[in-house]
Amino acid sequence: MAIGPEVLKIKDLKKSFGETAVLKGLTLTVRQGEVLVIIGPSGCGKSTLLRCLNGLEKVNGGEIVFGGQFLTDPQTNWSRTRQRIGMVFQNYELFPHLTALENILLGPLRVQNRKKEEALAVAEGWLTRVGLWDRRDAYPRELSGGQKQRVAIVRALAMDPEIMLFDEVTASLDPEMVREVLDVILTLAKEGLTMLIVTHEMAFAKAVADRIIFLDEGVIVEDASPTVFFENPATERAKKFLNIFQYDDYHKNEGAKGDSGDSPLTPPVIF
């Protein structure tokens, strides 16, 4: 998919909670149609970054320009802006008192004042695509985790956003349901939707990303193509982080066979 003009520019973004600085001057440009995967150790500020982008957190400094608008301007009309920025959460956060379809239609009907038939047609289109049209009248508690998350993605998509933010959307799912959710995101990527994805699924990151953004201690440590990042990370910090996901050099019986020079009992660093 062709990469278009710049849609999002983040300049020297700073965010702290009280005394704790979480984002310490973060600069990043996203072009239309780009898929950025943001990875980094727990607590490095990935969620905070996404939340700053749709105004769920107030920033302390720097600039965010989205579609020509300064989101760091205190006068920002967030209701209007959030319609253009879709967000999907780790725990789905579907509205429990509404059916799947009602969850999806709430924004288009109440926020965007779209016509019922039109909104319904859009919802039907998306729900069919994620294979859940026949579950439209189910309440969230009647859906599996994977189904809930697909509905949550459709709820965001139904607003017709210019960019989508995904915050560890498979982290709460049972392993067998991860795939059905990631497949939806992969399709969206192919169709050229601009996305910022926070994930711990490295294989998925490699498959979906145009760029990998490695965040550590509130700054961007690496910004590279997936091939470069995963095969040839430039920094020690990234290497160390990637090591967490490596089990190749860890064979239970290696020591007994005596065919390894390194100590086979040095486990990978897990947090």
Place this chain on the structure above:
Amino acid sequence: MDLTYILDKSPVFVAAAKLTLVLAFWGVILSAALGLMCAVTRFYRWPLVSQLAGAYIELARNTPLMVQLFFLYFGLPRVGLVLSGQTCAIVGLTFLGGAYMAEAFRGGLAAVGKDQVEAGLSIGLGRFQLLRYVVAPQALAVSLPAISATVIFLMKETSVFSIVAIPDLMYVAKDLLKEGRGAETNFLLCAAYLTIILPVSLIFARLEKRLRFAGFGS
């Protein structure tokens, strides 16, 4: 127990029960409105009004209705404000009930998670829409048991209205007691209160069950 006496006096009790019910009805409706307003000011943390609401709630919950009625009926005329017994009854019940309703609603609003609020915000809902479409429906389901308890509590509290000269159930009962008919009076009183309160209780129980099955607690 003298059944003919009971039958004979029933019309008096029916009339008194009707009056009690009407006063309780207005008290409950106005309490709910006042309570909702207080809870909303506190939900949005509007400065000043939310503190005022907080102070009112403490005042109303920690003084007996009897004392509140005394103030309205005997105290206010001293500063030139004379209210009828019925007005005092409704105002008093609303003053008391508003505080309990506010607490009932607040409990429900507090139970709706921050994550739900953020999910609502992230699809662009405004502050009022968020309350109306996301928070309030969920809060109401959580609040319902407390609301139901408050309604029943308020209906029972009407029994002190007789001190402001309202011919409610307790008032007519006191008259009968003068005739030395303790057992019959007691029976009539119990029957009358049960007749007006039990149905309300049952309706709320059904509502609670209905909401529990309506897709909550996912």
